[in-house]
Amino acid sequence: MTLWRIVGLYFLPFMLTGCVLIQPLPPAGDHSTRALAFPKVDLPVAEPVTIYWNQYNVPYIHARNDSDLAFTLGMVHAHLRLGQMEMLKRIAYGRISEMAGPITIDLDRAIRVLNPGQVAMDQLRTMPQATRNWLDNYTRGINYYVEHTAQLPPEFDLLDLEREPWTPRDVLTIGRLAASDVNWITYFYFAGKLNDGRYREVYERLRVFGRESQPSFQTGTASSLAYIMAGLSRSGSNSIAIGSKRSRDAVALLANDPHLGVMLPNFWVLVGLQSPDLHAVGMSIPGIPVIALGRNDQIAWGGTNMRSHSSDLYDVSHLPENRLHSRTEPIQVRWWPDTDVTIRSTEFGPIVSDIELLEIEDRRLALRWTGHEITDELTAFLEVMRAQNFEQFRHAFRSYGASGQNYLYADDVGNIGQVLAAYIPQRNDDSDLILDARDEQTHWRGFFDATRLPYAYNPVDGYLASANNRPVISEPPIGRVFSANDRIHRLQSFMRTNRRVSISDLKSLQQDVYSAAAFRLRDLLREQLQNTQLIVELERRYPEFTREFTYWDGQFDSDSRGALAFSLTTAALALRIYEPRYGEQLTDFILGGELALFFLMGETRSGVPTEVMLAAFMEAGEMFGEYDDWGHMHRLRLSHPLANIPGSGDRYVFFEGSVDGSSSTLMKSAHRLSLEKHNVSYGAQARHISVMGRPDENYFVLLGGQDGFLNNAGMVDQVPLWLRGEYIRFPLRLKSIQSEFTTVWELLPGGPERSSESI
Numbered sequence: 001m002t003l004w005r006i007v008g009l010y011f012l013p014f015m016l017t018g019c020v021l022i023q024p025l026p027p028a029g030d031h032s033t034r035a036l037a038f039p040k041v042d043l044p045v046a047e048p049v050t051i052y053w054n055q056y057n058v059p060y061i062h063a064r065n066d067s068d069l070a071f072t073l074g075m076v077h078a079h080l081r082l083g084q085m086e087m088l089k090r091i092a093y094g095r096i097s098e099m100a101g102p103i104t105i106d107l108d109r110a111i112r113v114l115n116p117g118q119v120a121m122d123q124l125r126t127m128p129q130a131t132r133n134w135l136d137n138y139t140r141g142i143n144y145y146v147e148h149t150a151q152l153p154p155e156f157d158l159l160d161l162e163r164e165p166w167t168p169r170d171v172l173t174i175g176r177l178a179a180s181d182v183n184w185i186t187y188f189y190f191a192g193k194l195n196d197g198r199y200r201e202v203y204e205r206l207r208v209f210g211r212e213s214q215p216s217f218q219t220g221t222a223s224s225l226a227y228i229m230a231g232l233s234r235s236g237s238n239s240i241a242i243g244s245k246r247s248r249d250a251v252a253l254l255a256n257d258p259h260l261g262v263m264l265p266n267f268w269v270l271v272g273l274q275s276p277d278l279h280a281v282g283m284s285i286p287g288i289p290v291i292a293l294g295r296n297d298q299i300a301w302g303g304t305n306m307r308s309h310s311s312d313l314y315d316v317s318h319l320p321e322n323r324l325h326s327r328t329e330p331i332q333v334r335w336w337p338d339t340d341v342t343i344r345s346t347e348f349g350p351i352v353s354d355i356e357l358l359e360i361e362d363r364r365l366a367l368r369w370t371g372h373e374i375t376d377e378l379t380a381f382l383e384v385m386r387a388q389n390f391e392q393f394r395h396a397f398r399s400y401g402a403s404g405q406n407y408l409y410a411d412d413v414g415n416i417g418q419v420l421a422a423y424i425p426q427r428n429d430d431s432d433l434i435l436d437a438r439d440e441q442t443h444w445r446g447f448f449d450a451t452r453l454p455y456a457y458n459p460v461d462g463y464l465a466s467a468n469n470r471p472v473i474s475e476p477p478i479g480r481v482f483s484a485n486d487r488i489h490r491l492q493s494f495m496r497t498n499r500r501v502s503i504s505d506l507k508s509l510q511q512d513v514y515s516a517a518a519f520r521l522r523d524l525l526r527e528q529l530q531n532t533q534l535i536v537e538l539e540r541r542y543p544e545f546t547r548e549f550t551y552w553d554g555q556f557d558s559d560s561r562g563a564l565a566f567s568l569t570t571a572a573l574a575l576r577i578y579e580p581r582y583g584e585q586l587t588d589f590i591l592g593g594e595l596a597l598f599f600l601m602g603e604t605r606s607g608v609p610t611e612v613m614l615a616a617f618m619e620a621g622e623m624f625g626e627y628d629d630w631g632h633m634h635r636l637r638l639s640h641p642l643a644n645i646p647g648s649g650d651r652y653v654f655f656e657g658s659v660d661g662s663s664s665t666l667m668k669s670a671h672r673l674s675l676e677k678h679n680v681s682y683g684a685q686a687r688h689i690s691v692m693g694r695p696d697e698n699y700f701v702l703l704g705g706q707d708g709f710l711n712n713a714g715m716v717d718q719v720p721l722w723l724r725g726e727y728i729r730f731p732l733r734l735k736s737i738q739s740e741f742t743t744v745w746e747l748l749p750g751g752p753e754r755s756s757e758s759i
Contacts, residue, residue, distance in 0.1 A: 037151035052741035057706035060272030074141020081286035083153030117173030192360035244414025246462035256302025265708030290381035308404025375401025397450035519554030542621030558631025631658025699727035
């Protein structure tokens with residue numbers, strides 16, 4: 001979700017003024033008061049529809065046909081998350097300035113250059129009629145809710161949003177925004193700086209990490225290779241599928257916890273769907289009418305970002321002006337005159353060097369991205385939701401293009417598998433970050449889809465695990481830079497230690513906060529301290545700090561003093577090593593994620609100068625007394641994007657407290673290396689476990705809650721569960737739902753409109 005995080009809604013409201021600054025929050029509400037806003041009678045459905053709700057606002061929709069099911073899903077998404085959806089839709093089109101004013105004009109222009117909805121109309125024309133019917137009825141449900149609800153979200157007033165009809169194109173454009181290439185962060189950061197030797201050096205180190213990433217499964221001769229270290233990832237997830245032979249109860253298990261931006265509302269919403277043709281429960285993205293992570297009556301699926309090589313930057317400086325295509329678009333601006341922007345593109349994609357925010361000045365660069373190809377992710381997921389075996393599951397992804405995902409699979413018979421869901425371009429040369437468009441060897445000549453890429457099925461080890469590491473060593477190469485190996489090694493170590501795995505084991509695994517990389521780095525630093533006798537001076541000046549650092553167990557528990565001592569030391573050391581070498585800006589990039597630990601391991605093995613080591617430890621020892629423990633420094637702050645308003649944003653912060661984990665732990669709570677108190681920026685924010693063969697044994701929890709309505713109790717009511725490591729049981733069988741989901745809404749037909757076959 002890279003672009004969602006870049007836009008983040010972090011910058012969106014930064015300059016909001018006027019009524020936003022003085023308007024109070026709506027009165028606190030609960031599920032019963034919110035229910036009054038939902039239209040329930042005289043609806044344009046063919047037959048009655050029943051929605052069952054549990055105490056955490058999790059809905060299970062039971063419909064008698066697919067058209068009514070899609071329509072009701074649209075209503076439910078809008079009821080729970082309309083404010084979020086309306087903001088996301090405007091972001092996807094580069095319409096942020098309509099909400100935030102002139103400060104975001106450059107951001108709107110950037111999104112319009114990237115143009116996530118470029119092929120949406122082509123997608124609509126080429127998708128199967130059944131998919132189009134589902135999409136049409138879903139958007140019709142959103143529109144009916146918007147027109148008939150008794151209570152629009154506060155964002156409509158705060159951000160001056162107008163009621164406007166939703167279209168199938170909107171849904172597909174949001175889907176493409178959500179599929180933005182995670183590699184862009186690296187590409188765009190280095191694209192205009194590689195002539196600087198410092199940036200070239202760091203980029204090449206990134207590529208080394210990418211080549212050394214541990215594969216999840218093997219094909220051919222790749223099994224003989226050993227891979228130890230890995231690279232940078234700005235997005236992460238964990239997923240593990242365990243076959244029946246490795247399960248304590250002799251059934252397959254699947255666990256998944258996606259790592260994305262930490263904000264309210266949560267990126268996911270839990271939902272159950274049942275009609276005669278479709279039956280599934282799981283996590284859905286508001287505004288997109290599928291279950292992306294979940295299970296049906298036979299199979300379960302979970303995913304991690306593949307970091308696939310799905311984008312290329314081309315130097316098109318040589319192209320004459322008549323080879324460039326231009327369009328001018330108006331940007332409406334709140335509190336300011338509207339403005340026009342000119343967007344240029346080529347056959348190699350949009351000219352991203354025109355994006356002023358990227359500061360690429362030395363050449364004209366175009367971006368080719370598989371997200372600008374005509375693919376059909378919606379059909380893929382509808383087929384996944386109906387799949388009954390691995391072949392159907394794998395075949396469903398043949399039309400899936402962006403973003404590249406590792407999808408793990410488990411079924412009721414005890415089988416497990418892994419599918420690479422992506423379009424990987426066929427090209428002969430991708431040897432550098434920026435390719436010469438004049439070289440035909442760099443041109444795309446078609447794509448490898450999921451049916452042409454390697455896959456795994458029932459491996460001999462009895463399990464499959466993915467943590468944004470390299471999925472497989474293959475031709476074509478899947479990607480350039482993958483995540484560090486810490487999390488995948490931790491999953492593999494867990495499976496080596498536990499011959500038979502239970503659901504309680506998986507729950508513990510999703511909350512694991514041990515970092516082997518941090519522990520190894522602590523040992524290296526401790527060894528160098530002892531060899532230089534610096535430890536004598538350190539013990540004299542800061543005895544408690546030295547003791548906590550020396551005997552730390554590698555666990556990032558929030559109450560750990562050792563984790564605090566380690567983190568302060570590595571931050572102080574990294575600043576002293578890298579700022580003189582690379583400067584402040586590049587050092588800031590290095591300190592921004594798990595890459596810093598691996599850079600520091602290399603430095604420590606080579607030997608850090610004694611004076612640098614002493615200064616870093618002394619500063620860390622001095623800072624140690626300012627914090628009680630790791631959780632005092634490492635904070636979880638759950639807030640709506642409006643919390644970024646200067647001076648009055650605190651009213652939009654709905655939870656703040658300590659949190660376990662770090663950037664390199666399975667329970668990821670990512671942060672930058674810092675000597676100061678900091679908030680988690682992204683990481684684990686949803687959890688899912690399914691026990692196959694037992695349709696009602698599905699467990700989910702969100703970091704936040706289901707209801708995105710500002711100040712509603714349902715915004716954060718799952719946070720206590722999250723912090724305690726508890727889950728919400730989400731049965732699949734209707735009779736279990738009727739027993740456990742005790743709030744029942746009967747939606748009755750009678751409206752003038754009816755479910756349509758196509759619009």
